[in-house]
Amino acid sequence: MAAAERGLLESGVRQCAVSGRLASAEEILRVHSNEYLSRLELALARGQGFLDGDTFFSGGSHKAVWGAAGAVIAAVDASLDTEIHQGVVIVRPPGHHATIDRAMGFCMLNNVAIAAAHARSRGLKRLAIVDWDVHHGNGTQDIFISDPSVLFVSLHQWPIYPGTGRADDVGERDGLGRTVNLPLPANGNGAVYAAAFERIVLPILDEFEPELLLISAGFDAHERDPLSGMRLKSTDYAWMASSLRRVADKHAESRIVLALEGGYDLRAIEQSFANSARGLVTPAEAELISEFRGVKLDYEAEQALRSIEKIQRTHWSSLR
Numbered sequence: 001m002a003a004a005e006r007g008l009l010e011s012g013v014r015q016c017a018v019s020g021r022l023a024s025a026e027e028i029l030r031v032h033s034n035e036y037l038s039r040l041e042l043a044l045a046r047g048q049g050f051l052d053g054d055t056f057f058s059g060g061s062h063k064a065v066w067g068a069a070g071a072v073i074a075a076v077d078a079s080l081d082t083e084i085h086q087g088v089v090i091v092r093p094p095g096h097h098a099t100i101d102r103a104m105g106f107c108m109l110n111n112v113a114i115a116a117a118h119a120r121s122r123g124l125k126r127l128a129i130v131d132w133d134v135h136h137g138n139g140t141q142d143i144f145i146s147d148p149s150v151l152f153v154s155l156h157q158w159p160i161y162p163g164t165g166r167a168d169d170v171g172e173r174d175g176l177g178r179t180v181n182l183p184l185p186a187n188g189n190g191a192v193y194a195a196a197f198e199r200i201v202l203p204i205l206d207e208f209e210p211e212l213l214l215i216s217a218g219f220d221a222h223e224r225d226p227l228s229g230m231r232l233k234s235t236d237y238a239w240m241a242s243s244l245r246r247v248a249d250k251h252a253e254s255r256i257v258l259a260l261e262g263g264y265d266l267r268a269i270e271q272s273f274a275n276s277a278r279g280l281v282t283p284a285e286a287e288l289i290s291e292f293r294g295v296k297l298d299y300e301a302e303q304a305l306r307s308i309e310k311i312q313r314t315h316w317s318s319l320r
């Protein structure tokens with residue numbers, strides 16, 4: 001967290017701090033089950049231990065976990081109620097692996113999903129969550145799988161933890177077509193992400209017309225990250241954030257909130273967070289995507305994008 005804060009300070013972005021708070025049970029129960037919430041509270045009251053193989057908790061976890069969810073809610077409220085429509089939230093633990101009824105992969109409460117449900121409770125009808133963490137946001141997908149009001153878009157390395165997020169998982173029942181998975185082969189660089197944005201992510205967002213955008217911003221697709229095999233550079237996060245800001249400008253009254261998820265190299269987090277914050281407030285940074293136009297992708301990446309396009313064409317006329 002300190003690295004992300006340092007990055008934000010060095011980004012040169014003019015800031016206005018919003019007070020965070022703890023999420024309430026009512027807010028949490030919009031996305032997690034009653035049974036899970038009771039189980040989680042009981043476990044955390046024990047002091048320290050593991051909720052699954054890699055989800056450790058300690059004495060400070062309750063405050064951190066409830067505070068993380070509450071902070072993303074507070075940022076959503078600020079984007080709706082004040083003239084500051086772009087928010088960044090530096091929190092840990094992350095949330096996107098937490099499912100309706102299970103803690104997973106360092107995540108206990110699904111911060112971004114709770115914030116999306118909060119925005120909906122405030123009357124918004126269409127919300128988009130873009131998850132660029134290198135791991136699939138299985139928890140967020142699980143929570144909104146049959147919900148047509150939340151578009152969930154995840155770009156992730158494939159196949160790695162948690163093993164979900166296939167291209168043909170496209171949502172269920174009323175939510176059919178509202179889950180957009182982009183599983184990408186290892187070694188994906190800026191050119192691959194730029195092609196994914198221009199050919200799939202941005203047209204779909206534009207067609208969906210979200211009233212608020214939330215970004216599950218892990219920085220573990222960075223080339224320095226020890227847990228992944230992707231090759232994004234810190235500057236790639238500027239045009240990614242900025243492209244999403246453009247969508248927010250067009251459809252969502254510029255409302256966009258970015259929340260930290262994973263990322264395990266401190267220097268990468270610091271620099272990438274700074275670039276994301278700058279991109280979020282500078283729509284013109286989106287132009288940097290043009291550097292990648294005309295770059296030929298390697299065979300595997302091109303095939304992955306083509307098969308995702310083919311699947312998504314059924315649901316989005318803008319891709320036809």
Ligand SMILES: [Zn+2]
Nearest residue numbers: 133135218262
């Ligand atoms: Zn991750």
